[in-house]
Amino acid sequence: AQSVTQLDSQVPVFEEAPVELRCNYSSSVSVYLFWYVQYPNQGLQLLLKYLSGSTLVESINGFEAEFNKSQTSFHLRKPSVHISDTAEYFCAVSEGTYKYIFGTGTRLKVLA
């Protein structure tokens, strides 16, 4: 059965520092992977996704994630964070059906 693990429930980081939010999944088949961001009192917004092709995917606001099949990971990274990146980040996995399995989320707190 699919599962997603986000080991870090909270990650505090200073502004302009790099950050990595970890996501590991378990699945016996090929998967599609997603990162969503949720700002306070808002819905989830797609940040980036891996469906196929290049294992490194990027978002328009400087985040990137790399699909590592051998490590069953899809960690999210940003080389320099801003205050505005403060939000909760959710990793999700799908085996190609409608069903997403979401992780428990990681709260990123960017400190001035």
Next chain:
Amino acid sequence: DAGVIQSPRHEVTEMGQEVTLRCKPISGHNSLFWYRQTMMRGLELLIYFNNNVPIDDSGMPEDRFSAKMPNASFSTLKIQPSEPRDSAVYFCASSGRRGYQETQYFGPGTRLLVL
């Protein structure tokens, strides 16, 4: 595109009352999802519709919950009677094509508080 529209954005009600949450998916999308988000359980899929037909309602907590999709542009999630443990944020999401993993687009959510 207006995105997924949900109403109301906030709902406060008393235990035992009926609550109806509404969703308008993105035009052209034929898959619709209702999720519930709580601190304790995270994000849970309640029900999935495809082409207005409920495909998977295994996540609906109990008979007090019901969902309908009378047409491609409207869905409701109803709780009757409501209980304090139903307090949560309820999200509606929609996506494009059946049989292919399209991205799910989420609405802003309805924050429900049952007193």
